[in-house]
Amino acid sequence: xxxxxxxxxxxxxxxxxxxxxxxxxxxxxxxxxxxxxxxxxxxxxxxxxxxxxxxxxxxxxxxxxxxxxxxxxxxxxxxxxxxxxxxxxxxxxxxxxxxxxxxxxxxxxxxxxxxxxxxxxxxxxxxxxxxxxxxxxxxxxxxxxxxxxxxxxxxxxxxxxxxxxxxxxxxxxxxxxxxxxxxxxxxxxxxxxxxxxxxxxxxxx
Numbered sequence: 001x002x003x004x005x006x007x008x009x010x011x012x013x014x015x016x017x018x019x020x021x022x023x024x025x026x027x028x029x030x031x032x033x034x035x036x037x038x039x040x041x042x043x044x045x046x047x048x049x050x051x052x053x054x055x056x057x058x059x060x061x062x063x064x065x066x067x068x069x070x071x072x073x074x075x076x077x078x079x080x081x082x083x084x085x086x087x088x089x090x091x092x093x094x095x096x097x098x099x100x101x102x103x104x105x106x107x108x109x110x111x112x113x114x115x116x117x118x119x120x121x122x123x124x125x126x127x128x129x130x131x132x133x134x135x136x137x138x139x140x141x142x143x144x145x146x147x148x149x150x151x152x153x154x155x156x157x158x159x160x161x162x163x164x165x166x167x168x169x170x171x172x173x174x175x176x177x178x179x180x181x182x183x184x185x186x187x188x189x190x191x192x193x194x195x196x197x198x199x200x201x202x203x204x205x
Contacts, residue, residue, distance in 0.1 A: 011052035019193035107135030
């Protein structure tokens, strides 16, 4: 397997999943700020120009964070990354989708790439502020979901890697994380898989 990633991007979450699984894989770093993700040879593998992108051993490509995470968990059941009960699995999928589709793609995307939401540069500060509000609301919702639990679904799962990367972003840009989200981030940072990912991507806390 090969993971196409950008240091500190949402691909961190899939990088963590691969480290949790513990099987051999390759890393291929992309310079997304220089637009490498939109040029060949990567654009020929994934025309979406997005990370994470997973190339399987047969050369086939899998894209989109929740799909990659689910695929890796299902094909490596011994890693125990899918909750055992139907209810916990439902909550895991629900949380992962919310972290990716709302907190990331609505909240942080507005803060990191306001030009994608408005062509008028004069409105970009307002767009960023809206994004920060959306991310903060999302963290509030996830804080309630984490109440009384160490992990998003009650037991550790792929959803925790999605919760990690958005919380990591929030901390890095100076957002005040609510207590349960902050505690979850601390527990994730203590995991060896996360520490290995951080070292491999050259990231600091």
